[in-house]
Amino acid sequence: MPNRLANAASPYLRQHADNPVDWYPWCEEALARARAEDKPILLSIGYSACHWCHVMAHESFEDPEVAALMNRHYVNIKVDREERPDLDQIYQTAHAMLTGRSGGWPLTVFLMPDDHTPFFAGTYFPKTTRYNLPGFKDILTRVAEVYHAQKEAIRQQNAALLEALSRTLPARTASRPAMDRALIRRAIGELAAIFDEIHGGFGTAPKFPHPAELELCLSRHGTGEAETGVEMARLTLTRMAEGGIYDQLGGGFCRYSVDQFWTIPHFEKMLYDNGPLLALYADAWLATRESLYEQVVAETAAWVMREMQSPEGGYYATLDADAEHEEGKFYVWDREEVAALLTEQEYAVVAPHYGFDRPPNFEGKHWHPRVAKSLKLVAEQTGLPLARCRELLASARRKLFEHRERRVHPGRDEKILTSWNGLMIRGMARAGRVFRRCEWIASARAAADFLREHQWRDGRLLAAHKDGTSYLNAYLDDYAFLLDGLLELLQAEFRPEDLAFARELAEALLAHFEDPEHGGFFFVSNDHEPLILRPKPGPDQATPSGNGIAALALTRLGHLLGENRYLEAAERTLALFYPAMERQPSAFSSLLRAMEEHIAPPTVVILRGEAAERIRWQAVLDEVYAPHRLVLSIGDYPDLPPTLRRPVTAKVNAWVCEGVQCLPAITDVEELRRVCNPRKIV
Template identity: 55%
Template structure:
């Protein structure tokens, strides 16, 4: 029977908010209407933050927000505000930090916070609360009544609390600039990561286990800088990537990775698939393939792209946000199998390979069902069956195709089809980098479509970004991550195909980043612009969260674009960011992988190679770069047609006299122009040998 309720969320674009539009709770979106109502009626605010792919958000919604009696208590005692943390990461960052201050525990989703209506400062909070008391938690309804009563009795105390809480918030995230990072900062971080490394399963720490991709990227780039000194860094990366690719966190039937593993072995995931995770997995596997030649890494990169293009790219070009963990009300139902079902779908020869390879000859590993993971290497299975490995691979590929077609007939998990600027920036960067390393120009076209979608639909006045798009409607003032990730993505795309108009646009974004987001007093960048809605805190986040830290990606992108066009304003802003973050990097290195990677690039600048000449001829030169030794310096390579004119900044000096020419610089040091392909190939070879 259809619900008769419709609250104020029904006009929103967020799929998460729309999931709650027919709750009996009188939900408001965050905005002036709700905040003014709370002030006027002197009712505390119940702020609930979640996202559409969040399993426990669904549980709390079903238990409490869909319950008429609980909703009646909420409506009577509170002004209820629902927020999609993916649309409003500014609010989420602030109130997650507030939760941590109040409870002295990490937060999560759903986040449930109770706010003073007169200043939006929290006075109590938690995450998931059950309908009835369990898990050592009170029932949600009794909690509501206690919190409302506390507010009535302690308003004066809350005024004193507000002053002290405001002081705490303002003191957090504003580190004083310190000395710049030095090589010892990087070595200390590597040693700390080695100490936390799981030498049996890969990854860092114990269950639940998150991929910590920024740390792996830093370690891979550290090894590339000095392979003889940092062999252990490469071992940590390759072991972790192998274990994850073999584990259940990877979808062996449809490609792509889940958010995290609930166990230390990467076997059972939390089944939601997020665009941002896969966007960072993709270039990491591509770079690991380039470093090692391991075909597993190339296969995973290719299958991850296939998943993203098949299930996540919209007809307009942008990429959707996530796939739910649940289908038909059950977590993981879409992904897990009954053993008899698999046996009935496959030929006996196929099943003979699949059963031991994916662990079907063992007990069920997920609530009476089997979630597929590599239980035995294919080489062992082939040897036991008396067949060669190529035959085992053929049977496995055929079986996977059959299982994929069978799974396609199931009821799919829900898809959050809003398009987020920042997450699209990550995916564009990943696609473009992987397309270069794996020589897949078709992927470049998909990345280009997404990038032009952002320029067309999520950019105002040619330099101001918006954060989210759905159903033809772009909304919300963009955040640091939006500018930083798009800037990073654009620079990567320019290496795939040069477009001067694209560089000019990126320079406008970089200028806006400096003008609207930079902390000119302490260095680094605030998460919100100086013309953003005024909130109880203006966050400046340096640590990686579920995505790389925006300050880190901003620093790296500004270093690169500054060196490319010879603009010191950009490189100096990057340096101020790294100085502001150095003390934090040294104290908590495991939480600053992306900033450590930016510091690595600042300390040891990448080679910038600008190629000028006939584009067809230059393809041979760029192919030579792809063939260069994996231990060569990291390079940015831009192939610019001789016909391009009006290039900005330093690029205007990269002239073409006749034929092709390569301009090579590292930081502020440049070589003489290289004018023959043979000379260029010799330079690449000798550069690689010098790194060994």
């Protein structure tokens, strides 16, 4: 019989509905039962696209013997980390403290029934001992024995753990720090020290994209500073685009590469990676005019609209790593299969280009496409003109893609998450503005409209949407990422309703998330359910820092609207985190970008006048990479905020401001081009 997860909104929870485990979602009923029966809580956190979550489910949660042990000794709670990032964040931190190791998914944590403090934790456990890991069956028995025999010792450990968790909150310094742009140079230096100068990326395997860090690196372009950061961004973006972490046939990036060469990914595709990467590759194209980046943007945007956007407009969350219970099965190839689908000439180009002429690179028997040899070198070796090689590659890719489309597709988690939608709205709007692609801007607009209609109620956001139902009190990231996305969408297509929505989001951020006494923003609102910690995260993780994006977006909106409350809240946030930023600046790329615009306000350009000519003027500005500039092309709308109320005349006029300093109206587009050249930083 299905358990309590059968009616859950989360596809991940529903995947466990037929387990013999007596699962609960995180709810008061489960917590009350644990207290009443004096049973520890077994908390299992994962998500639908997670390969090792599926492995543990098949090995243990579907096994009647294991389930019997779980049901006998524990109250079992299953959590989708994409729905409850608050719980995941807290218990990942606790896992690191208890084990001295980084966490991951599935996360397996044993909690006290009264206060929900964790006393034992791990990630994936095999059913029986292997991989140098203890068996889950043995752990279930042993942890239950320890809980009942050593409660007092556990409570002493828990008191120390809670004290350690409280110390993760940043502490305000006695005096307001003097912020220094030198921190950015130090951050670039720290990143350079762990940079892979051959293959790009930071550190060794596994390699993650790190878009926040790469965005900071790329932002050094045109500043007059050393180009180390720009070169790190360029090499990494190129190697990723050529690698197997990028879907060479269908577009879009996987979550990470299991090797240092970007060859074999963990095959899940996450919305939260691809939104920031879309914006980053568009900006990298502006800075370098590298045609590969334009191709990546076009293919990824097409994938987003084809596979990740709901008919109602919102973007879905993830694509699974597995198909037919095998990781990567949808994406990998047999060489004979490829050869049979292509003409002899097509295969002669594709085989060396994508590495089919080399030994298999996936599990010793399959091939996963990556750019193994440049098309230019293939042309030289085959004796074919380069243009002909491009034609053959294009036709071959179409055939392979069409054939792959007939395979069983990976599962898709069709939750619509507000925060991740904010990231993708920004990515699609940015890419659409850079490449003048109206359909991409329309995609971002549809998602923004969906969120405003379904996720915004009585001045508050909801975090998730599935099957027509919006649910869960939203988190800091939901407000910050959506506000940032709206600011980009306003530059791609100004609509008064988007500006009003942005202002409402900012007001809710200040009312429900800000710590006005100490500065910064809590991850959960002031009316969220009580948890063992109310986090206030600062460093960037797989997604950018909510505090960093909130500070950046509030700084920009504050300058657009002349609203000092937003600027002051951003400054308080920067002041709170500044001591931590000084200790390890490379961990705070988003906050560093906000700090830079706090020190030197962004350039704001307001265009008013005849519509067609305004479009031409904006195109002149948008053809240059200028990460600290906002351009709003505004039609003849009534009731604009005072800072945007510029006269509309027959000819286009431009108003350029930095902070409170504004130039007289500019009436010549060439003068505007000269005035708005990216600033040099001395």
